[in-house]
Amino acid sequence: MHYNQFIYSRERRRFGRQCLFSDRTQLMFSINPNMKLRRNYILRNPVNTGTQLSDQKAFSMIETENVTYAEHGMYHYEGGWPKEVNINDEESTLRYRKKIEREDAWGQQVITMIADTTAVIEQNNAVNIYQEFFIDLPAEICEQIRFDFESRQKNIFHDPYTPHRPISVIDWAPNDVKRFLVLHTNIPLNRLEAIERLKTPKARTVKFEGRLESTEGNNFYIWDLENPLKPMVDFTSTEIVRKTFYCPKDENWIAGGLHSGKVCLWDARTGGARVCACPLEAAHREATSAVCWVHSKTNTEFYTGSLDGSVKYWDGRDMETPIQEILLDPVLTDSQSRSRSHGVTVLEFEYTIPVRFIIGSDMGSIFVGNRKGMTPSETLAAGNYRIFSGPIRTIERNPFFVKNFLITGDWCAKVWAEECKGSPTTLLIKKKHEIFCGTWSTMRCSLFVTGDAKGELDFWDLLLHQRKPIFTFKFSHAILCAKFRPDGEYLAVALSNGDIQILEMDPALKHSTSKDKALIAAMFEREQLRCKLLDGRVEEIKLRRKTEAVDGKKSAFAKREEDIMNPDDPEEFLRIITRDTEFKEVLNTFQDQVYKVDKKRQEREYVMERTDFEADFDPSETEPKS
Missing domain, CATH: 2.130.10.10 (YVTN repeat-like/Quinoprotein amine dehydrogenase)
Known part of the structure; x- marks a missing residue:
């Protein structure tokens, strides 16, 4: 019973009264023969016809019973002894062996087994069982023996x-x-x-x-x-x-x-x-x-x-x-x-x-x-x-x-x-x-x-x-x-x-x-x-990059501290000024303006003007007359 199932029990007396059934013969309906209707009946010649009263189906389904097969074997530890013979008891085995040897068929069976055993021994003597004969075969031959999955x-x-x-x-x-x-x-x-x-x-x-x-x-x-x-x-x-x-x-x-x-x-x-x-x-x-x-x-x-x-x-x-x-x-x-x-x-x-x-x-x-x-x-x-x-x-x-x-x-x-x-x-x-x-x-x-x-x-x-x-x-x-x-x-x-x-x-x-x-x-x-x-290698690379970034920041900060100079020293003061880019730009701008002013001052303008008394003067008249 499952955990989510509940069995409800009920007393027999609560099922109600028992139903009682009885058999009797009763005429339900009866039709008497009518002679007038019989005169109208026409006899028909006999005809053979086939009928199918069952339902016609397009397919049929048959489920056969499954047969279960089993394989049984026997383990021969010392010959094929019957189950009633104890192989560990020497007297019982000796008694059964003598019983078999007294039978007439025993001699013929031994002769047949000796012939088969002799053939096998001769084959073993002809072949060296400690030598590997097929170790040098090409791999192409083994491919034909291989079975594919299916x-x-x-x-x-x-x-x-x-x-x-x-x-x-x-x-x-x-x-x-x-x-x-x-x-x-x-x-x-x-x-x-x-x-x-x-x-x-x-x-x-x-x-x-x-x-x-x-x-x-x-x-x-x-x-x-x-x-x-x-x-x-x-x-x-x-x-x-x-x-x-x-x-x-x-x-x-x-x-x-x-x-x-x-x-x-x-x-x-x-x-x-x-x-x-x-x-x-x-x-x-x-x-x-x-x-x-x-x-x-x-x-x-x-x-x-x-x-x-x-x-x-x-x-x-x-x-x-x-x-x-x-x-x-x-x-x-x-x-x-x-x-x-x-x-x-x-x-x-x-x-x-x-x-x-x-x-x-x-x-x-x-x-x-x-x-x-x-x-x-x-x-x-x-x-x-x-x-x-x-x-x-x-x-x-x-x-x-x-x-x-x-x-x-x-x-x-x-x-x-x-x-x-x-x-x-x-x-x-x-x-x-x-x-x-x-x-x-x-x-x-x-x-x-x-x-x-x-x-x-x-x-x-x-x-x-x-x-x-x-x-x-x-x-x-x-x-x-x-x-x-x-x-x-x-x-x-x-x-x-x-x-x-x-x-x-x-x-x-x-x-x-x-x-x-x-x-x-x-x-x-x-x-x-x-x-x-x-993962460890990735973490190591990340840690190395992180440490390199931290070391770079530290070295930049240390270099910045080393670059601090004394402004009282004229040479270091000059070095501070030359390293300051903004100061360089301002100084260059100032020098350009000074240069332009000096250049403008150095330029001279020459103006030729005439006086009043030189207004009617003709330069050609200054030449002596011949």
Whole structure:
């Protein structure tokens, strides 16, 4: 019985009186034959016709029983002794050996075994078992023996709604590996898809017997892995649903966020409409873009994030108002500003680390939150890191090493560790096309997959190669979401056309040995040590620049003190005057003015004027006459 279930018992005497039924023969209606009508009856020649009284069906469904096979063997420590013979008792073994030797077939069997043994001994004598014969073979011969990784399509699930909607969430049931939740959203991926939807005829849904039906196109479903024809449970909503996730500790409850900013709960046992929802005044201002269940005693608490920059903490028992609300402000202060806040795209929580949760923003930053913080500055005190240029798509911890994350966004996939504060990117993977999703394998510690906009599903194994995928599975549509089943045997892939592909993993991709775990742990420790050394080097360079700046200021101040001279000394006074630039400018201006005055004084003007008695004088008359 779940913690949120209550069994109500009632006494038998309160059920009411027992119903008593009896059988009797009673004539309800009788029609006597009419001879007048019989004369009008016309006999018809016999004709053979075929009829089908049952309902005609276009398809039939048969579910075969799964047969379980088991392999048993026997460990021959000393021959094949029967179980009733104790091999440690010498008398019992001797008694059984004599019994076998008295049989007639024993001699023929010994002769046959001697011949086979002799052939094997002769082969060993002909070959030197201590010599390596194939050590000098070229590597090209071994390449033909190598087997490539592969993945096989097990099933495909189509969207019952027309036109098909892209998928935003795939979530496997925590306690039932045959069920998974699929959320289709009515929001188009791009502008071209929106135009195509406007040209599409009137939308319709496929009717399922005994199921609810909605013409809004906001339904989402729970599918059975073995039945792709119709979903097990379908849920309805009057608004567009953006995110939904199972409660990891109680799979009967599903939390989701709507496009209007509201937060709702659905019952996974009954399906249908939502059970409860928060009021509009307590909802987010924009669409709810992230949902994350957290650890609590009642298993009813979860976080939600929105593109308006707010993160709210809810209790499913009381949806009237959130328990706590913070803004994703990169500036650590209690007086947060909504204009500076980043939009929330991803929320991540690990049950083994109940104090911390990770937030991804639409600006490419990672925020580390503390659940014990009472104020916004205490909640986001761990800081934030800018590691992407675009919005962050997915954040997922490694199931074996929970301190290491796989983060996807824009054209990159990065492995990040909490311990690397300054440079959180330990491993980097780039692609030509935008990466939409990424997830770790639940069974192999070094394996993860990424899906991009071109439809390429890449399998990356950090132990085999860090720069190229070990295997690529191509689809005809963009990959929006991918999720491994908890046992790691199957991988669910969501496509942009509304299809869900179930891939069965190769046996080599489903197992992880202790040696692999030790190697990947050493790799993570080596990368973290490298990041710490780089952080230390950066801090050293910053400290050196800071000390150089301080030393420069000190030397300039000391030089300034050394340059102070005695004005009483004529030579030092002259040096003070020559070093003063303002005084130089004033002195030069004064010298220019003095020079102009002296020059003006030195210039002479000669003026020739005649007197009155020289007015009638003619210079030519002064010459003597001949």
